[in-house]
Amino acid sequence: MALTAEERRARILDAVRELGTVRVVDLAERLGLAAVTVRRDIAALADNGLLHRSHGAVSLPRGAAAPAPTGRDRVIGMLVPTVGSYFDEIIDGARTAATAAGARLVLGIAPYGATEDRAQAEQLLESGVDGLLVTPNWTPEGPGGVGAWIGELPLPTVLVERRAPADSAGAGLDSVASDHRHGVILALRHLTGLGHGAVMLAARQDTWTAFQVRAGYAEGVRLLGLEPQPVIGIEHPGQDSEAVAERIAEGVAQGVRAVLVHNDQEAIQLVPILRARGLRVPEDVAMISYDDVFAALAAPPLTAVAPPKRAVGGAALELLLRRLDSGDAGLPVHHVELLPELKIRTSCGGVG
CATH class of the missing domain: 3.40.50.2300 (Response regulator)
Incomplete structure (x- = not known):
C-alpha cells in the first residue's frame, strides 16, 4: 500500500533528525521514494517551518535538535x-x-x-x-x-x-x-651559485602561475643583483618552441648561458631544438624548468622547481x-x- 503524504513526511522528518544535513537525492534513496516526490514533500515541510533547504540538501531549522555534522x-x-x-x-x-x-x-x-x-x-x-x-x-x-x-x-x-x-x-x-615567487628565487639563486651573472626567463603568459613566475623573476633579479634580461614570452604553449629557441640562442651568443623555463612541457621541447642549433644542455646552456611534473623524464633530466x-x-x-x-x-x-x-x-x- 502506498504511503500517504502525511506518512512520507513523517518518515522524512525522522530521517533528517537521525542524519542531520543530508542531500535530497541521498534521502530519497534511503527512503526508497522517488526524488521528485521527496522534493515536493520537503517543500511542504519547509513551508511549514519544519525543514530547512539549501543547495540540494535539507536539514532541521536552526535551533532544532539535530546531530552535529562530522x-x-x-x-x-x-x-x-x-x-x-x-x-x-x-x-x-x-x-x-x-x-x-x-x-x-x-x-x-x-x-x-x-x-x-x-x-x-x-x-x-x-x-x-x-x-x-x-x-x-x-x-x-x-x-x-x-x-x-x-x-x-x-x-x-x-x-x-x-x-x-x-x-x-x-x-x-x-x-x-x-609561493611561486619563492620558487623562482630558489632557481635563480642556484644558478647564481654556479657562476651565472645573468639568467634568461622563457615563460608562458596565460595562467595565474605564469604571472607569479614572471613577478618572481623580476624580484629575484633585483635581489640577487643579476643582469636584467627581457622575458622571452611563450604566447602559444607547445607551438612557439622554434621561436623561443632562437631567442635563447641569441642570448647565449651574447654571453647569457642559463635559462629558466615555465613550464616542463616547454622545457622538454626546447632541449632537442637547441641541440639542433648546436647548443647542448647543460654544456652550453644551463636549464631549469618550472613545475616538476615531467622534468625528471627529460633527456637530460631537468633540474626543476617543484611546487608542493x-x-x-x-x-x-x-x-x-x-x-x-x-x-x-x-x-x-x-x-x-x-x-x-x-x-x-x-x-x-x-x-x-
Missing part, C-alpha cells in the same frame, strides 16, 4: 581549470585528505580561457556540496573578469593556488597556494573541513603559502 557527512566540491599534469597532483592531495577524513570529493572543470567558472560553481552547489575548493580562471594581470560572485558564494570556500588581492571580492576567502602540489590540495581540503566544523566560532581567515623545492638534476650542470 567529516563523514561532508561532500566537498572542487573546481579546477584542467585535469592532467599539474592539477592531477593537487586533486590527488585533496582526494587523499578527503578520504582520510571520511569526506567525499566532487570535481568540476572550467577550462583555462573559458568564462564558465561561475556556472560550474553553481552546478556544484546544486549538487548539494557542503563547501567548495575553487581555482578561478584569473588572468595573468590579476583577477579581472571574475566578478563579485567569488566573494558571494553561500558556502565556505577555499581558493586553491590563487590568492585574491586585498581590494577584490575574494579577499575575505581562505586560500592555500604555492599534493600538499596544497591536502592543506586546502583540511582547511575547508576546519572552516565547516568551526561554523561561526570565529576561525580567522587563513592565507596559506607553501614553499616550493628545487630538485637538482643534471640540466643546469654542477652535479655528477
